[in-house]
Amino acid sequence: MSGRQEYSPDRGDWICAGCCKPLELKKMQIMYLENAFDVTLPQCPCCGRVFVPKSLAEGRMAEVESLLEDK
Amino acid sequence: MIAVSSAPSPEILARTLSLCPKCLRRIPAFYTPGNAAGEVLLHKTCPEHGVFRTPVWSGEPDFLSWYTRKPLLPLYSRGHEGRGCPYECGLCREHRQNSCCVLLEITQNCDLNCPLCFASAGGEHQDPSLDELGGLLEGIAAQAGKPILQLSGGEPATRNDLPDIIRLAKKKGFPFIQLNTNGLRLGAEEHYADALAEAGLSVVYLQFDALKESSLLAIRGRNCLEVKRAAVRAALDACLPVVLVATVVPGVNDGELGELLNLALAGGSGVRGLHLQPAAYFGRYPEELSARRMTLAELMRSLAEQSAGLIDAADFRPNSGEHELCAFSALYSRTPEGGLKLLRSKKSCCAPDGRRDAENERPRDGAEQCKAFTTLNWRHPREIAEAAGQDDFGRILAESGLDLRFTVSAMAFQDVLSLDLDRLQQCCVHVADKKGALVPFCAYNMTGLDGQALYRDVRGTGLRS
Numbered sequence: 341m342s343g344r345q346e347y348s349p350d351r352g353d354w355i356c357a358g359c360c361k362p363l364e365l366k367k368m369q370i371m372y373l374e375n376a377f378d379v380t381l382p383q384c385p386c387c388g389r390v391f392v393p394k395s396l397a398e399g400r401m402a403e404v405e406s407l408l409e410d411k
Numbered sequence: 412m413i414a415v416s417s418a419p420s421p422e423i424l425a426r427t428l429s430l431c432p433k434c435l436r437r438i439p440a441f442y443t444p445g446n447a448a449g450e451v452l453l454h455k456t457c458p459e460h461g462v463f464r465t466p467v468w469s470g471e472p473d474f475l476s477w478y479t480r481k482p483l484l485p486l487y488s489r490g491h492e493g494r495g496c497p498y499e500c501g502l503c504r505e506h507r508q509n510s511c512c513v514l515l516e517i518t519q520n521c522d523l524n525c526p527l528c529f530a531s532a533g534g535e536h537q538d539p540s541l542d543e544l545g546g547l548l549e550g551i552a553a554q555a556g557k558p559i560l561q562l563s564g565g566e567p568a569t570r571n572d573l574p575d576i577i578r579l580a581k582k583k584g585f586p587f588i589q590l591n592t593n594g595l596r597l598g599a600e601e602h603y604a605d606a607l608a609e610a611g612l613s614v615v616y617l618q619f620d621a622l623k624e625s626s627l628l629a630i631r632g633r634n635c636l637e638v639k640r641a642a643v644r645a646a647l648d649a650c651l652p653v654v655l656v657a658t659v660v661p662g663v664n665d666g667e668l669g670e671l672l673n674l675a676l677a678g679g680s681g682v683r684g685l686h687l688q689p690a691a692y693f694g695r696y697p698e699e700l701s702a703r704r705m706t707l708a709e710l711m712r713s714l715a716e717q718s719a720g721l722i723d724a725a726d727f728r729p730n731s732g733e734h735e736l737c738a739f740s741a742l743y744s745r746t747p748e749g750g751l752k753l754l755r756s757k758k759s760c761c762a763p764d765g766r767r768d769a770e771n772e773r774p775r776d777g778a779e780q781c782k783a784f785t786t787l788n789w790r791h792p793r794e795i796a797e798a799a800g801q802d803d804f805g806r807i808l809a810e811s812g813l814d815l816r817f818t819v820s821a822m823a824f825q826d827v828l829s830l831d832l833d834r835l836q837q838c839c840v841h842v843a844d845k846k847g848a849l850v851p852f853c854a855y856n857m858t859g860l861d862g863q864a865l866y867r868d869v870r871g872t873g874l875r876s
Binding site for chain 2: 345375376377378379400401402403404406407408
């Protein structure tokens with residue numbers, strides 16, 4: 341898949357609230373209702389928690405959620 | 412808050428509040444069976460002006476099977492200083508739904524001057540400046556976040572700076588902009604649709620009531636069929652999605668629903684839906700047309716009967732954001748054979764038996780679901796195809812058949828005879844008034860029997876009781 345697959349935070353430098361480590365962009369696969377999405381998202385290198393930027397959560401991700409749950 | 416109780420007696424199906432159509436004072440009202448099978452009337456008595464009864468439902472689906480919503484919780488803290496609902500809109504502590512769609516009337520001028528016009532538009536008016544509109548847009552965003560924005564009027568295309576207004580709205584952060592238009596300029600002026608598309612318009616909400624000359628003359632005052640067809644072509648050529656919007660007047664164009672559906676389907680996948688609005692009698696209208704009303708139930712059945720099997724009346728469900736007596740919709744996928752396949756929304760507001768699952772519905776969900784339904788399904792197939800190359804989310808959108816989706820929907824507006832404050836307080840379609848307050852659409856356009864307006868500063872026609 342070409343095009344934008346990397347989703348940095350919309351603004352600022354983020355650290356993990358639990359581990360106090362700066363988030364790092366990591367390639368990963370996320371699953372939703374049997375669909376796989378290859379993306380690069382900010383992740384805590386220590387605990388592995390992933391940060392989904394607001395623009396993605398309220399934009400394309402919300403659209404896909406709405407669409408998949410409509411089917 | 413208005414509470415709707417379950418039937419306390421065989422004659423009273425539900426209670427609410429309404430207005431006296433003559434003096435506009437707030438009075439109790441209730442729904443009660445009418446004489447015909449399945450008919451339901453809104454019954455109200457003014458101590459000064461007597462009894463008023465208006466049909467609001469008729470036949471299948473049964474009124475009480477459709478109308479099951481329990482009251483939602485209040486969302487706003489703004490109180491009243493005087494007479495309260497519905498005299499002091501803005502969104503207030505009585506209101507129980509957020510804004511899904513906000514109308515911004517950018518002009519009161521119009522180039523069509525229809526016999527039927529909720530806004531009583533026409534004459535010569537000074538349009539608000541771009542600066543004034545910018546202030547109103549900021550006010551809308553502050554109150555309602557990022558609702559769907561509908562540029563309305565009057566006829567918005569009478570303003571030469573319409574593309575600038577669209578750009579301004581985009582700049583202010585409104586992601587989805589509808590143009591509520593009669594299509595005259597769109598169909599007549601070369602490259603006008605391109606200019607609107609380039610400015611960032613999302614969808615053309617195109618007034619398209621009928622194909623018969625007699626119907627167009629009755630509703631619009633002139634035979635504008637060819638220019639409206641040209642408007643559809645121009646919009647689609649400019650990659651602007653189109654939704655056909657028909658005002659349905661009983662005895663005039665209620666026999667053309669099947670033809671309108673066929674026209675929408677024949678327009679190709681850029682025509683995203685057909686939206687029907689049974690005529691309500693506020694603003695300006697010919698008095699002789701107001702004698703009969705078309706209920707949502709009748710509209711569902713008429714659509715099904717005229718659709719040559721494409722649509723079943725049971726396809727329709729209440730909308731998430733609006734009160735059940737205000738709207739219905741169904742979502743379809745176009746088939747290669749030119750038919751429609753029903754897509755049932757799992758995320759909809761309906762329990763498995765088709766009834767609303769109000770207890771599990773969070774207050775904010777309804778307007779958000781309505782917004783998602785519109786912004787997802789009313790986009791141009793080319794935009795969907797382009798998204799496929801952007802990321803996996805876009806690819807899923809494109810591969811899911813989103814481009815083939817088609818919506819059939821309706822909204823029943825309330826006039827002073829049918830007004831139910833419970834419906835008004837669950838409204839998610841709001842008009843930004845001149846001071847920027849968000850007023851439910853039907854309150855904003857309400858006129859009494861004598862034509863006195865509740866909010867607008869123009870008089871309407873007036874209505875026989």
